[in-house]
Amino acid sequence: MDIKIDDLTGSVVAELLGEHLRSMALHSPPESIHALNLEGLKKPEITFWSVWERDELVGCGALKELDGQHGEIKSMRTSSSYLRKGVAKRLLEHIIEEAKRRGYRRLSLETGSMDAFEPAKRLYASMGFQFCRPFSDYIEDPHSVFMTKELISEQD
Template sequence: MEIKIDDLTSPEVAELVMDHLWSMAQLSPPESTHALNLDGLRKPEVTFWSVWEGEELVGCGAIKELDPHHGEIKSMKTSSKHLRKGVARKMLHYIIEEAIRRDYKRLSLETGSMVAFEPARKLYASFGFEYCKPFSDYVEDPNSVFMTKEI
């Protein structure tokens, strides 16, 4: 698998991001959906990566810089054809290594509290993320959980 910075212009990447947004809309009410659309992922404070296996897009992930020492994981998504193949684990490891390179002191995330998000929460916990209070502009929400990791 190859991970590379992506400019979000390929149709494959646009389709995967749209699939991510559609999935989030099915699982969370609008006020609890915090996934970024293509324009949000193109903002200067966001770095977006795509994960490829040969010519096939298998996943993606991003970091949003909250401040010079704190990043937020955004848009972790594995293509439905590549679930349970280690794509998310590899992307998460890469994001953590990038956060270390950037000299972040903390990496945080928001994800859903529902059963459908349990595999994601378990993955983050396996990398040392712990539950925390809302950070940045987030507020308490029964549909969200917040996790953080000191680096």
Template sequence: MEIKIDDLSGSEIAEFLEEHIREMKSVSPPESKHALDLAGLRKPQITFWTIWDSSCLIGCGAMKELDASHAEIKSMRTTTSYRGKGVASMLLQHILNEAKLRGYRRISLETGSMPFFEPARNLYAKYGFKNCAPFSKYKEAPNSVFMTKDL
């Protein structure tokens, strides 16, 4: 498996992210959808990675700089056929290492509170993330769980 920075110009990642948005819409009410589309991910403060198994796109994830000491994890997703095979762990570890290299002191995320998101919450907890109050521009919401980790 190979992780690489992605410029979000390929048709494979466009389709992958469209599927991600559709899936999020199917499990989250509209007011609780925080997944970014291609335009939202093409911001200078966001670094976006894809993970490949040979020529097959199997996952993605992004890191958004909130300020000089704090970053946010965005758009973590693994294709259905690769879930449970360590792809998300590999990508999360990559993002955490990059956050440390950039000198961030904290990294946070927002995920869903519904059962669908339980595997994601368990993964983040396994890597030392703790529940926290809303950060950045987020507001308290029943369908959101906020987590953070000191680096």
């Protein structure tokens, strides 16, 4: 698997992100969808990665800097033909390592509370994320779950 920073200009990346947004709309009410579109992911505080197996896009994810010590995972998505093949875990490990390299003390995320999001919640929990209260600009929402992980940087 090859994980690389992506400039979000490729059509296959746009298609995978479109699939991601359609899935969110299928499982969450509009006011509870916090997924970013292409333009939202191009903001300077966000680093976006695409994951490739040879020349096939197999997943994507992003890291948003909330402040100098806190990052947020955004837009984690695995291509439907690569589910349960380790793509999300490998990308999550990559994002955690990058967050540590940046000196973040905490890494957080928001995901859905419905059954469709159970695999994601299990993955995050297996990597040390714990349920928490809303962070940043999020508010309590019965359709959202918030998770966080305290990080130990290389300098510690």
